[in-house]
Amino acid sequence: MVGRDLAAVHAAPAVPRQGGDQRHAAHQYLHGRRRRGKSEHIDQHRRDRRELYRLRYVSDDAGAVLARQLLWRGLSQAHCLARRESAARHGDRDRDSARRGGSRGERHQDLRRRGGGAAGRLDIRRSYRAACGALAEGQVAVRRLGVLHVIPSVSLREGGPARALATMERALDEAGVRVTTVATSHGLGDAAPARARRIYSKLWASPYKFAPGLAPTLAAAIRSHDVVHIHALFSFSSTLAAWIARLYGVPYVVRPLGVLNAWGVGERRARLKRLSIALVERSNLRAAAAVHFTSEQEKEEAERLGLAFRSVVIPLGVEAPEQSGDATRQLLPAALAGRMAILFLSRVSPKKNLETLIDAFALSPVLRKSAALVVAGEGEADYVERLRARARVAGVGEAVCWLGHVDGAQKALALRSADVFVLPSFSENFGIAAVEAMQAGLPCVLTPGVAVAASAEGAGAAIIVEPEATALRVALERLIGDGEARRRMSVRAREFSHEAWSTETMAARLVDLYETVARGRSSGE
Template sequence: MLYTALQVTISTMRLLHVIHSMSPETGGPAESLRQRASEHIRTGDTVEVLSQDRPDAPFLKTLDFPVHAISTEIGGYGRSPELLQWLRQNVGRFDGVVVEGLWQYFNIAVRKAAAGRVPYAVFSHGMLDPWFKKQYPLKHLKKSAYWLPFQYPVLRDATSVLFTTDIERQLATESFWPHRWQGVVVPFGIAPAPDETPSQLERFFAAVPGVRGRRFVLFLARLHEKKGCDLLVEAYARVAGQYPEVDLVMAGPDADELQKQLEGMARKYKIENRIHWPGMLQGEAKWGAFHACEAFVLPSHQENFGVAVAEALACSKPVLISDKVNIWDGIKADGAGLVDTDTADGAERILRSWLEMDGEQRRAMSRRAQACYERRFSMSRCAEAIRQVFAR
């Protein structure tokens, strides 16, 4: 099912979102929930979040909505009788529950607690993409054993399973069997980017002083195998000699300790002084990075949406992405970026194509990037679509 236009007049709703962690280091699901929750609140909805973070986690203090943090876990998959008890006692206060992601115990807990009482929907966040099946066959076998008795019933019994693109919805049926559920594509989005300020730029240049006054392209995501980080380093090495004035910033958390391997690649190609590794950028430093860069690059192997892609577009920055970022078709149609395969050759082609453009061509693509964001990735449409799911 594709979400199109609202056909039901919806009063304000009380929504509960359940997620494993709201930590910014976990990537897109936490950031997208933060932005969606803020939009729901802006339009009059009541939003609460249930997570398995530590109650004293500092990032929880930065959120503008209540988070009930229950960190007690037993064994794998985040099993928590305390979390199930909280849900049974509180789920009746809400008009709907949104499960954020798969493969964790909170999925089972929501199904048990909400059954016959409150409708729930499941955001898959790309976790059913067959790329994981191909890349990690042993993990897939383990998940296959978990699928039929635990994960599949959660999806089957949900009011809706939410996907961000039709590509993601179609791919989700290729990983496991059975796969009968009520799939709904909702228009995903982000909040508008803040206007550029001097303090943003100074925060960024304080984190990455080596690019002050230089041209650079920006990678801003987790340093993870699926993001195509190694492809980007190799591709940049192929063009760096021809464009000595252009650097590469690789910004993101390194939970999988991939950075050392990537730095080794940079030394091998003799470009170690041209690639900058500031770690995770947040707040003003993050927005300073977007505003200061020439373009954003993400040659990912799998991306159901890509929050940072939309954030770059919102900052009028063209995006250089692979065709495995599932919003690539709209971006290409709008002329807001460059798209190629998730290979080193593909990454090289998009970098080289960008660098070969003259100034007017780059400025024109920047204008189209902003228009693409406004046309396709407004957060208000996403929030309304989720409310519509529970109004049916």
């Protein structure tokens, strides 16, 4: 199979060009009847020709080299494949032979048999010439690094993890990485469009995201990739992926998604989580090639658990919010027209501390008179209804606008129309919503539990307050009443967020991490 090392290889010898396309020169190099003194040279060129033919007709390998050059260990020299304009036709032929069964070598022989006769042989030679080319002087051939992402759900309604994964897929694809994602079928209707290949398995039960069909899918996918990147703990998919990766000797990276901090372990099924850490997650983390944290704060909190793991901090890259949509459309209903908009944009859950935000809004005569609280996000129906009831009892039910889940043009409208952003969470291992708000130029009110809060405050883009009603009320009143402070913070927020959390920087650091752990595998470390 394709070599797993990522080292550069010597380029093929320069081929004299005698007119025509340079790809024909590669054909002449391999097929030309050059006079050689030793028969082993001829034998080696025959072997090269056989390998290139075989590589040409294997659809999955050919698809992996559409944008990059490829190193094939069976060749004596380095060669590359050109883009194939007729990839669909040859892919269909390969799938036809695959349905009949047989190894890749047998399918290759079948294709040769079907190409019997002068016309068939000529067609194969033409396809071969279009596919093969010798590398130019100084070029090197490298194999595309294969990374498999495993996550319980890709639904955008689940909040930041699915959104961060979609951004990772796009950034890594642009960096030349061959990306595949395996997930359950949970929330497929709300999945983000992906440039990576995605494989879904039917979800049987929501608790633990149980999907037994993942077992054969992961077993096949993990063996064909260099590195596995597991997103989440306390999940069937992450436990299974770690076990299979260890079984086949494939290195894996774990991104805990904040569940190893004090809030993640101590709240919501705390006893079950501690039992899972002792029996399952401890060994998964210890055997991981790296544990990927998105902030120093998340890493420090996880280390307090006393678990053994190799950690790396790589902040997420955040794409600038979409700016499409009707610029004349209004965010607030007519009854609230003319008021300033305080935006909360995140998943609605107890961790987000919305109860305290509603109380802070109700405590302030200034906010009740001149502002509206906009809640953009979705959560469990019973919990959302309790929050609505809390606002009504506090006398601000009419001043709180519940948008539900927003994305695309709706999300762009919310960010464009708001005056202040607030995220009073008890715990955020990163804070994608806060970064998106800063990219849109919104001054932010954040709590210490939001991982990006300290750096944002240092840049003058945010105010940090304790997660309690009085502190939130004071900070919001200050920004609502001071237009100059809002404008100053808006400029700093845009500049800082685009510099600190770019997708290009994230992709480069992830590729470095993947290559490091892949080299460790090939060297037996």
